Amino acid sequence: KAGVTQTPRYLIKTRGQQVTLSCSPISGHRSVSWYQQTPGQGLQFLFEYFSETQRNKGNFPGRFSGRQFSNSRSEMNVSTLELGDSALYLCASSFRGQGVVDTIYFGEGSWLTVV
């Protein structure tokens, strides 16, 4: 079956702009998480959505937001971009069973460069 799909794969934005990244989870998966990867900070958790509700949030400013649609697809938005937002943004999906941490699968990521 198809894996986690992220679009766009590469993008360049200017400081102060905003950006929206999209993620389609594996079919049947209802949990979608987002991570930021930078050389300095490594991989950091942004937020998780399940059934269109944000269930968990990492330590990022309010400029980072997301949402999930009824078909489990998710988008994340970064407003007022800063140079430090340049990173690989990874989306992950899992089935999310009851009381179990299921296998978490990642997409190829969206490479964001802020100039």
Add this chain to the structure above:
Amino acid sequence: AQKVTQAQTEISVVEKEDVTLDCVYETRDTTYYLFWYKQPPSGELVFLIRRNSFDEQNEISGRYSWNFQKSTSSFNFTITASQVVDSAVYFCALSDRANQAGTALIFGKGTTLSVSS
């Protein structure tokens, strides 16, 4: 606080050598999950293994094997007879169960493995 430490930043080996990637974790939870991922230059994190805290059996999958020891809070990964295609960054991760409503992975800094022919 939960933490994952991968002390080896970079490892270089020659093909057919065995190599072990170390992972040490810290958590106060009694129930937790550990993961290993491989990240090639393309960026995608490729899932390798998931292990829960109640299953201490070692696992072998082809040339890959994992040694889980709760007594030392370690979950080490060994590649036997390494190949050039194994060159990548490998991440160890711990599930964050502090928030029961959600699941967040805490990653180590990663180990870059370079296998030369």
